[in-house]
Amino acid sequence: MSVLVRDWRRGWQQRSRLERIDLYSRVTVSTMPWFFTLAWQVTPFKSDIRHEPLPLFLGLALLVVSLVQCLLNSLNIRPAYRHYLGTSVFPRRRQLPPLVLILVSLGLLVALVGVDGVNGSGLFLMVINMPTAFATTQTLLVPVRTFLLQALALAALGVGSLAAVGVRGGPLGGVASAVLLSCLIILVSVRPSAWSLAVMWQAEEARDLQARLAVAEERLRFGRDLHDVLGRNLAVIALKSELAAELAQRGRPEAVDQMVEVQRIARTSQQEVREVVRGYREADLSTELAGARGVLSAAGIECEVRGTTGGELPAPVQAALGWVVREAATNVLRHGDPRRCTIRIGSSADEVVLQVENDGVAAAPDGAAGGLGGSGLAGLRERLRALEGSLDAGPAGDGLFRLTATIPLSGTETRTPSRTKPGAGTEGTGAEGTGAEVTAGTEEARVVPGPAGPTALREERR
Known part of the structure; x- marks a missing residue:
């Protein structure tokens, strides 16, 4: 029973749906012998x-032996x-005490029938309850x-035991059937x-x-x-x-051309790597909407x-809203017990508004149920701020949680979050790579000479 008490202390809302079904099944099976014992074993009195x-x-x-059997069953279930x-x-030795108790129950039942001559419905109820907890x-x-x-x-x-104390005919057949x-x-x-x-x-x-x-x-990809x-x-490099090293050792000027x-080639490779990484980091709004719908369903x-x-939205706006949809879907899955989620997108000549609303939000400290203080939402605010946008998130009443992202459309074609706000991303949103990219690009512009640098060096050596 103490195991069940500790199990309940975790809280119903803290469990996944499968864990709730598991707990419900075990508690139901554990309490079933108690119900049968109190209903069937007490009635003959x-x-x-x-x-x-x-x-x-x-x-x-x-009755006491039956209750002890129920207790052992609760511990063993x-x-x-x-x-x-x-x-x-399962340690088989744990079934030895219940087996002994079922034999003791049979002995007490035989003694009771022999002393009191219990017959009919009373005998049937006590016999049908006897193996319940053990079974x-x-x-x-x-x-x-x-x-x-x-x-x-x-x-x-x-x-055989009840026949030895004089039970015959129909009652004896009822014992076997019970x-x-x-x-x-x-x-x-x-x-089942x-x-x-x-x-x-x-x-x-399998899903995991x-x-x-x-x-x-x-x-791998x-x-x-x-x-x-x-x-x-x-x-090639x-x-x-x-x-170039061999030419330099020989004093040949062609070494400069090779360098x-x-x-x-190094610059070309750097640009290609950026394009590969950018392709993994960028979030497409339509793709994220389809992904969120599939994951939540x-x-x-x-x-x-x-x-x-x-x-029809500008690419920077689509990318920013795609990150909002991704983070919102993640929070819906992680927090509360939602059963319904609605994503609304509306745009006008001046701005676009994305709203994500879900139910099943339990009362929790800040940071839970979509938490206002989470690093993911903080990173989204930085992304939207780069586009002069805003993000609001919080309870909307009646167990609802609402996240609203607003981005003005004027001039967004010329602004991108990665260039306007270096390092704006935070952990959990994927934006940290944006800051690293801008920083790397800045360092390259500072330490790597442009085309005029090697040309001047070649002219100087000539």
Whole structure:
């Protein structure tokens, strides 16, 4: 029971949907024997058990043993689920006390029938409750065929024990059917629940694996692109540098020409690398809208895009809004428990407005549920500020969270976030690369001579 208490302390809102289903299934299966015991084991006290010291003592002892079995089942159900899901191995010795208790229950029931002559519905209820707690855990630990054979063995043991104290005819047949019915109820209730959880966890693992494979594939593609861009040029630079060194050792003026060619190839390579990296960093608005809709729909969140897709907007505006959509979709997935997300895009002659609104936002400190203090939104504000735009984000009431990005359209064709605000990006938005690019370009302009530099050097050496 302490395991269940610790499990609940994590909070319902802090769990993913699959974790909630997992917890709900385990708690339901754990409480089911308690319900059966209190319903079936207590009822015979009203009319079937004589209110005399010995029968009452045996009945109470049988009830206490049943409650202890329920407690052991609550402690064993979590490791039993893990055993069924294949994440750990259930220690078989933990099933030994419940097995002993079920034999004790049978002994107390036989003694009660022998002393009090309990028969009819009272006997049926006590017999059907007897294997419930033990079977709830056992059905997760053994194959179905083995479980059914064990149920038959328990039914045979119960029939033989009660026949020894004089139970005959219909009541004896009811004992066998009660034991088998109890085991079948547990089998069809617990086993499909665990099987459904196993399928859902496998699907979740498959999605995680697919995401990791996609990242690995993207890394390989990036590596291939860089190799294609730099491989040949670096080989040429190495050969020409070696040739220039040999010519310089011989005092030949052609060494300068070779170094000028090395410089040209290095500059070309630098520009090509920038183009490759820029292609990975730039965010296209229509692509990001489609990606956000697909990702949110795959997570079970209904996503609706209203208004234009932004194809007529200037490229800098599309790129900035694409980053806003990407960050907003990430926050919707990470925070709260959303079921619906709406993305609206509206534009006029003066400005374009992007609004992302989602439900399922729980009360949380700043930074949660789309947090106002997150570094991702801070980076977006820097990007939009480079275009004289603004970003507002915060709760909108009724469990809604709304993010609004506004960018004026006047003069945006001549402004780009990467050139206007060097290093504006922050971690989590992908904008850090923009600042690095501008810095690198600035350093190049400062330390690398232009075309006139090598020419002057060549004329000087001549």
